[in-house]
Amino acid sequence: MDTILKTNELTKRYDNRVVVDHLKLDIKEGEIFGLLGPNGAGKSTTMNMITGIVKPTQGNVDFLGKDFQSNRKALISKLGYIPQDLAIHGNLKAWENVELFTSLYGIKGKQLKERTDEALEYVGLLERRGDFAKTFSGGMKRRLNIACAIGHHPKLLIFDEPTVGIDPQSRNFILEKIKESNQNGATVIYTSHYMEEVEAICSRIAIMDNGKVIATGSSEELKKMVKDDTSSITLEEVFLTMTGKKLRDY
Amino acid sequence: MIRYLIKNNLKLMVRSKLNILLYVFFPLILIAILSSAFHDLMKQYEDATVCAGYRMEEGVSAELADALSEVAEENGIALVEYPDGDPEEIIRERAYCGFVIFEEDSYTLYQNSDENEMGKVLEYFLHAFYANAAVTRMGADTDTITLHIEHPEYKPAIDSTDYYGIVEIIYFACNSIICGTAVFMNEKKYGIRKRYQVSNVAEWKLYFGKFIPILLAVGIGSVLSAVLSVILLDVHWGDPLLSSGILLICAGAGAAFGIMIYSFFGNMVATVILTFGMSWVAGYFGGCFETYMYASHPMAVKLASPVYHVNRALTELSCMGHSDYTVSAILYNGGIILLCSVLAVFAGVLRKRGKA
Numbered sequence: 025m026d027t028i029l030k031t032n033e034l035t036k037r038y039d040n041r042v043v044v045d046h047l048k049l050d051i052k053e054g055e056i057f058g059l060l061g062p063n064g065a066g067k068s069t070t071m072n073m074i075t076g077i078v079k080p081t082q083g084n085v086d087f088l089g090k091d092f093q094s095n096r097k098a099l100i101s102k103l104g105y106i107p108q109d110l111a112i113h114g115n116l117k118a119w120e121n122v123e124l125f126t127s128l129y130g131i132k133g134k135q136l137k138e139r140t141d142e143a144l145e146y147v148g149l150l151e152r153r154g155d156f157a158k159t160f161s162g163g164m165k166r167r168l169n170i171a172c173a174i175g176h177h178p179k180l181l182i183f184d185e186p187t188v189g190i191d192p193q194s195r196n197f198i199l200e201k202i203k204e205s206n207q208n209g210a211t212v213i214y215t216s217h218y219m220e221e222v223e224a225i226c227s228r229i230a231i232m233d234n235g236k237v238i239a240t241g242s243s244e245e246l247k248k249m250v251k252d253d254t255s256s257i258t259l260e261e262v263f264l265t266m267t268g269k270k271l272r273d274y
Numbered sequence: 275m276i277r278y279l280i281k282n283n284l285k286l287m288v289r290s291k292l293n294i295l296l297y298v299f300f301p302l303i304l305i306a307i308l309s310s311a312f313h314d315l316m317k318q319y320e321d322a323t324v325c326a327g328y329r330m331e332e333g334v335s336a337e338l339a340d341a342l343s344e345v346a347e348e349n350g351i352a353l354v355e356y357p358d359g360d361p362e363e364i365i366r367e368r369a370y371c372g373f374v375i376f377e378e379d380s381y382t383l384y385q386n387s388d389e390n391e392m393g394k395v396l397e398y399f400l401h402a403f404y405a406n407a408a409v410t411r412m413g414a415d416t417d418t419i420t421l422h423i424e425h426p427e428y429k430p431a432i433d434s435t436d437y438y439g440i441v442e443i444i445y446f447a448c449n450s451i452i453c454g455t456a457v458f459m460n461e462k463k464y465g466i467r468k469r470y471q472v473s474n475v476a477e478w479k480l481y482f483g484k485f486i487p488i489l490l491a492v493g494i495g496s497v498l499s500a501v502l503s504v505i506l507l508d509v510h511w512g513d514p515l516l517s518s519g520i521l522l523i524c525a526g527a528g529a530a531f532g533i534m535i536y537s538f539f540g541n542m543v544a545t546v547i548l549t550f551g552m553s554w555v556a557g558y559f560g561g562c563f564e565t566y567m568y569a570s571h572p573m574a575v576k577l578a579s580p581v582y583h584v585n586r587a588l589t590e591l592s593c594m595g596h597s598d599y600t601v602s603a604i605l606y607n608g609g610i611i612l613l614c615s616v617l618a619v620f621a622g623v624l625r626k627r628g629k630a
Contacts, residue, residue: 127277128275129473172469
């Protein structure tokens with residue numbers, strides 16, 4: 025598989041504090057790549073640097089074989105970002121939210137209308153297109169949050185904890201849709217604190233701690249790093265063994 | 275894409291109940307309160323008549339005394355005769371604007387320093403009367419001589435309802451940035467700004483994606499409020515098109531200034547406090563709380579307030595049908611829009627470069 029995204033010595037420092045430390049990631053086209061790490065490990069900062077929201081102190085991001093910073097204008101529309109926050113306007117209707125955020129990528133007119141409905145149908149909200157977002161349940165808002173980021177048909181989808189605070193049905197729906205997107209050709213980067221989710225959908229997983237990747241591999245490969253008998257260990261145990269049990273945000 | 279930004283941001287603004295209250299109904303409530311509270315004050319100026327005392331010394335002809343009384347009455351000047359008494363005491367007791375002692379060929383005028391305007395009218399009247407009397411004595415035909423008492427130009431010809439009806443709607447339009455809080459707060463609270471950062475949208479499009487909806491929402495609200503002020507409170511506005519245009523430019527200046535402050539600080543609370551503070555100062559010197567005609571602020575300070583130009587232009591358009599301040603109101607507020615827009619976009623680009 026070809027590399028779709030690569031981080032080269034990606035570093036972010038705030039004053040003297042190193043948040044991301046010479047990070048090297050290699051995301052292959054067509055995979056679902058999971059990024060795990062305790063709070064403060066540097067996952068969100070990494071995501072923000074990959075999407076161009078935060079400028080790296082050092083290093084760079086190659087996306088589709090080109091330097092992302094210097095080719096940002098051409099490459100940004102190939103990227104879809106689903107933030108952890110519910111980045112939607114409650115006082116706009118579902119279709120208005122999707123239309124607004126899809127239009128940011130230069131899509132307009134009839135095509136915009138079609139893409140809006142397509143995105144809403146994809147997340148199962150087409151019938152509620154005329155309802156205000158503020159009237160939606162937590163799970164529906166999460167789905168709308170996803171619809172707002174896929175209308176422009178990105179090649180790489182970045183999900184930042186998309187299942188926080190929702191019921192099992194909604195979580196299952198979202199995970200199925202992520203797999204469906206992947207089967208339709210999109211590459212996915214997925215961060216979450218839910219180990220079973222990551223294990224269920226990700227083909228490769230990186231565990232981050234203190235701004236560095238401490239292990240990369242499939243779920244099985246990661247388990248083998250800790251214990252030979254992989255059937256008697258969970259991904260969560262692997263994670264805790266590698267990152268320790270000490271609280272990070274006290 | 276800017277079309278969709280404008281359209282959806284406008285929807286967010288007009289769907290906010292607070293905005294409807296603030297720009298349509300609050301001005302009407304304030305107009306009713308202020309025009310009623312200041313009615314007596316302005317009425318005092320509107321109905322003011324010149325009242326003065328006088329005394330005829332020996333040697334003054336009876337003809338002159340009769341003519342004086344007659345002409346004074348015709349010109350709305352009430353002269354009350356006091357054969358005795360101290361002029362200064364009479365002025366103090368009766369709150370007259372002056373006291374005149376007529377002698378054979380001259381007169382002495384005592385003026386009340388608290389009633390400068392009325393004193394000047396009385397002084398002018400006496401001067402004109404004596405000039406006419408001199409001409410008459412030289413044999414001119416008295417029928418051809420007319421006496422005009424002109425009121426000073428700064429005397430208002432607008433009542434309190436019209437005045438406050440106009441300036442309060444202007445004042446609310448100045449604070450147009452509050453209309454944008456629905457969008458700004460949401461963007462910050464829910465991380466919507468991130469979506470803009472992960473897109474191709476240019477900073478100037480984001481700026482006008484907010485500036486134009488604020489302008490439209492406040493413009494619609496203010497014009498609606500103005501129409502309601504006409505229907506409900508009988509406020510008289512000047513040329514509707516010109517007045518609406520000036521009102522819109524004023525709202526634009528407030529919006530551009532507010533967005534610029536938000537671009538600098540990225541904090542809505544600080545933006546509202548600073549913008550509101552600035553418009554309060556500009557309004558204070560510009561006649562939003564005290565009629566600009568009677569405010570004792572130096573003219574240079576009044577002219578420095580962009581609100582003064584708008585207030586003056588719109589109230590003069592209302593009562594005179596024209597105003598010398600129309601052009602300055604448009605240029606001053608238009609200049610603010612231009613300058614603040616450039617600085618806001620510049621600050622936005624710098625902020626983005628610092629992060630992305």
